Amino acid sequence: MSVELHAVDTGGDGIPLVVVHGLMGSADNWRSHVKQWQRKRRVVAVDLRNHGRSPHAAGMRYAEMADDLLACLDRLGIQRCHLLGHSMGGKVVMTLARRAPERVVSLIVADIAAVRYGHGHDAIFAAMHHVEAHAPSNRRDVDALLAEHVEDKGTRLFLATNLARGEDGRMGWRLGLEHIEAAYEAIRDVPDGEGAYPGPALVLRGGRSDYVSDAMLPGLRELLPRAEVVTLDAGHWLHAERPSDFQAAVNDFIAAVEG
Incomplete structure (x- = not known):
């Protein structure tokens, strides 16, 4: 469907x-x-x-x-x-x-x-889950959390375009991360x-x-x-x-x- x-x-x-x-x-x-x-x-x-x-x-x-x-x-x-x-x-x-x-x-x-293509997003998935686990309240803290897994500043800025602020004021991902990760083998194909x-x-x-x-x-x-x-x-x-x-x-x- x-x-x-x-x-x-x-x-x-x-x-x-x-x-x-x-x-x-x-x-x-x-x-x-x-x-x-x-x-x-x-x-x-x-x-x-x-x-x-x-x-x-x-x-x-x-x-x-x-x-x-x-x-x-x-x-x-x-x-x-x-x-x-x-x-x-x-x-x-x-x-x-x-x-x-x-x-x-x-x-x-x-x-x-x-x-x-080969696996190229393991560090990115880990970084995004790291952000989810800590539920930061501002973009500066998000970047610091991402930087623990992703060194490249440009990649971190790109990922940050997917941030949205929830009703509790915390930053989270607006994309369907769990579905993307589950389908990663198909995406690589x-x-x-x-x-x-x-x-x-x-x-x-x-x-x-x-x-x-x-x-x-x-x-x-x-x-x-x-x-x-x-x-x-x-x-x-x-x-x-x-x-x-x-x-x-x-x-x-x-x-x-x-x-």
């Missing part, structure tokens, strides 16, 4: 651009980009299940999350769109594009490949669906990220045979580290697709 996703919908004309965040992200992370893109077209940024303001639910196979996204498009009356996904969201949009290619005008995949997506595709990768190595490109091209690959001087969060370059690459690609 699909989950009714929360979505930020700017309205507007033209072919919509639908944006899907990565693991532990949300539509809120894309606000600055949405403000730019909405000048030219309708933009929709979604919260996947167990993220942002969307409901919490068990199960995070890519087929399930693609079904959620397709139901969201139906609810918003979007028959065809440009579809952009970062990291885990990239696997969601690849899955949707394979299963319903007629709904996708073009596909933009940001720093993720069609491979099964390859995109769902069969065959290739035949439409135009852009793969944006970070030159300082190991998520899309040269060795992964042949497998990615099997799924996206028309893929153009652009490398930015950035890490995994390339849209946050190089926002102008990211915007330009997406805009140029969509302009070429739309002619």
